[in-house]
Amino acid sequence: MEFKEAIGKLQKSKEFKDWKKNSPNSVLTYAFLMISPDVEKEWQVGYFNPKQETISTFTISEKIHRNPDSEMLKAGSIRELDVPKVKVEFDKALDTARRLQQKEYPEHKAEKKMMILQKLGIGQVWNLTYITKTFKTLNIKIDSSSGEILKHELLELFTFSK
Known part of the structure; x- marks a missing residue:
């Protein structure tokens, strides 16, 4: 699955839409992919919430999964991706x-x-x-x-x- 396809799939999902209602200021900051013969390819994308200084991470494969939010240590270096x-x-x-x-x-x-x-x-x-x-x-x-x-x-x- 290509990056833009993964982002599209995420943004259409109920889980993302529900989350975005509560996190309207969060911005996409990274997309990660591990490539290994023994690991199924799945995108992990992170959205930074500047008010709470947290990252919300979604895993995108067959299904969409939201991981627990994590705190940012150096929020000043976070930059929004331009899809x-x-x-x-x-x-x-x-x-x-x-x-x-x-x-x-x-x-x-x-x-x-x-x-x-x-x-x-x-x-x-x-x-x-x-x-x-x-x-x-x-x-x-x-x-x-x-x-x-x-x-x-x-x-x-x-x-x-x-």
């Missing part, structure tokens, strides 16, 4: 990331992949993190409007100090 500006869906962003990984980091194959659509200082991005078989993390940020790779880096998953 109409998402021109590059997750599958295209994932393909772009795959091509970059194969070209720049061929020895670091992904074991698990996490994608989050969020608004950062560099813009609204698909923020992909690969946990690799070499115990590293490959992070790739792709502009959600243009599909341009804005940043990529490979980091140690574990650092051991003496």
Whole structure:
């Protein structure tokens, strides 16, 4: 299920409509997807309530499920997503990331992949993190409007100090 399809399904659901009546000021701030062969794909989307400084998270798969609200520690950094500006869906962003990984980091194959659509200082991005078989993390940020790779880096998953 694509991002916009998932958001549409959520916004049409009774659970979301009932919640939104009580949280009219809440704004969409992220969409998360874990990609793993042994995990069913399900979107988790978060809505920030600035008055209460809480996040309401919905899980979207066959059914819609609302998780308990959680408090935000640093509410000042929360930015609203601009859904109409998402021109590059997750599958295209994932393909772009795959091509970059194969070209720049061929020895670091992904074991698990996490994608989050969020608004950062560099813009609204698909923020992909690969946990690799070499115990590293490959992070790739792709502009959600243009599909341009804005940043990529490979980091140690574990650092051991003496």
